[in-house]
Amino acid sequence: MAVPISQMWTVASYVLGQKLRGRKHYPLVLMLEPLFRCNLACAGCGKIQYPAHILKQNLSVEDCLKAVDECGAPMVSIPGGEPLLHPQIKELVEALVARKKYIYLCTNALLLKERLEQGTFKPSKYLSFSVHMDGQEEHHDFAVCREGTFQKAMEGIRLAVKMGFRVTTNTTLFDGADPASVRGFFDEMMATGVEGMMVSPGYAYDKAPDQQNFLGRRKTNHLFGMILSNRKKSWKFNMSPLFLEFLMGKRDFECTPWGSPAYNVFGWQKPCYLLQEGYYDSFKELIEETKWEQYGVKSGNPKCQNCMVHCGYEPSAVDYTFGGVGGIWANVKAMLFNTYPDAQAAKDLAEEAKKPHRPIERLVQLGIAKDLTEKSAA
Numbered sequence: 001m002a003v004p005i006s007q008m009w010t011v012a013s014y015v016l017g018q019k020l021r022g023r024k025h026y027p028l029v030l031m032l033e034p035l036f037r038c039n040l041a042c043a044g045c046g047k048i049q050y051p052a053h054i055l056k057q058n059l060s061v062e063d064c065l066k067a068v069d070e071c072g073a074p075m076v077s078i079p080g081g082e083p084l085l086h087p088q089i090k091e092l093v094e095a096l097v098a099r100k101k102y103i104y105l106c107t108n109a110l111l112l113k114e115r116l117e118q119g120t121f122k123p124s125k126y127l128s129f130s131v132h133m134d135g136q137e138e139h140h141d142f143a144v145c146r147e148g149t150f151q152k153a154m155e156g157i158r159l160a161v162k163m164g165f166r167v168t169t170n171t172t173l174f175d176g177a178d179p180a181s182v183r184g185f186f187d188e189m190m191a192t193g194v195e196g197m198m199v200s201p202g203y204a205y206d207k208a209p210d211q212q213n214f215l216g217r218r219k220t221n222h223l224f225g226m227i228l229s230n231r232k233k234s235w236k237f238n239m240s241p242l243f244l245e246f247l248m249g250k251r252d253f254e255c256t257p258w259g260s261p262a263y264n265v266f267g268w269q270k271p272c273y274l275l276q277e278g279y280y281d282s283f284k285e286l287i288e289e290t291k292w293e294q295y296g297v298k299s300g301n302p303k304c305q306n307c308m309v310h311c312g313y314e315p316s317a318v319d320y321t322f323g324g325v326g327g328i329w330a331n332v333k334a335m336l337f338n339t340y341p342d343a344q345a346a347k348d349l350a351e352e353a354k355k356p357h358r359p360i361e362r363l364v365q366l367g368i369a370k371d372l373t374e375k376s377a378a
Contacts (some may be wrong), residue, residue: 225248245318
């Protein structure tokens with residue numbers, strides 16, 4: 001099982017408690033961004049496009065803990081930027097572990113091996129390193145716009161697993177992704193001994209340099225249908241199985257934009273985590289003053305029409321799971337019968353495998369990563 005029983009129980013009891021209290025707008029995961037600064041410049045991310053004076057800022061440990069306590073979510077995701085660059089990341093993680101929050105420290109892992117060798121972190125059931133890996137080596141290095149990052153990240157993953165840390169991978173897929181390569185990547189990650197994998201379609205950040213290759217809903221369903229149908233039993237996913245069915249087009253959920261609230265150097269971000277619509281001073285203001293009906297596919301909001309990312313829809317899947325007997329039974333079936341045999345998906349996968357999938361050429365054409373030219377030529 002990819003998620004420990006203790007974590008599943010904590011989340012289940014929390015969600016059921018919220019439902020018994022009649023609370024609709026409750027958070028599941030706090031997206032805590034202590035900095036935007038990063039040691040990569042990925043084409044699909046807009047975080048490091050902020051001005052230099054913003055990139056130099058860090059949230060203090062005190063501010064982070066205040067946000068954690070104010071929000072009350074049982075899980076805390078620490079993205080960025082690159083959180084391993086934060087000068088007080090050790091103190092922040094230790095404080096969150098002491099609060100018994102389940103932490104997903106999201107990292108590109110370029111500094112992970114170094115931090116582990118320095119003794120910055122201690123293994124805990126509450127701490128998981130969520131390593132951003134965008135596919136097999138060529139595809140990953142393409143996505144992050146720098147050669148050699150895959151191997152560097154793998155060094156960190158292997159050491160973390162060896163030292164007894166919980167490790168998951170987090171993969172974002174864009175238009176043109178090679179489904180056969182993604183399936184091969186899943187095999188590689190399972191071979192490293194990671195606890196489980198997370199996967200999501202990319203969302204079109206307004207600031208992202210590459211605006212041409214984000215997936216629409218129909219393409220998302222087709223791509224994930226090829227990837228996740230006829231699934232290997234050895235693959236373990238650290239996420240809701242019903243969310244994976246949603247990506248495959250087997251379920252239809254509405255977005256839960258309050259499920260993953262975000263706090264960063266500007267304050268509480270107005271929904272959603274991926275949009276740039278301003279900030280509130282408090283979590284209470286975010287929940288009470290946001291016009292939630294203006295978000296999601298049914299709202300008609302044009303920014304929401306093609307979005308299927310995990311921060312909005314995995315909370316929907318979790319909420320449905322614990323919303324009644326039907327949701328619980330659907331989740332159990334998805335866990336037990338998780339291979340999803342599909343002859344058409346297998347045929348589509350075979351046809352897709354005949355097509356050329358050479359991401360580096362497109363990257364060079366975009367002018368985003370000239371340093372990959374030599375590898376492409378080789």
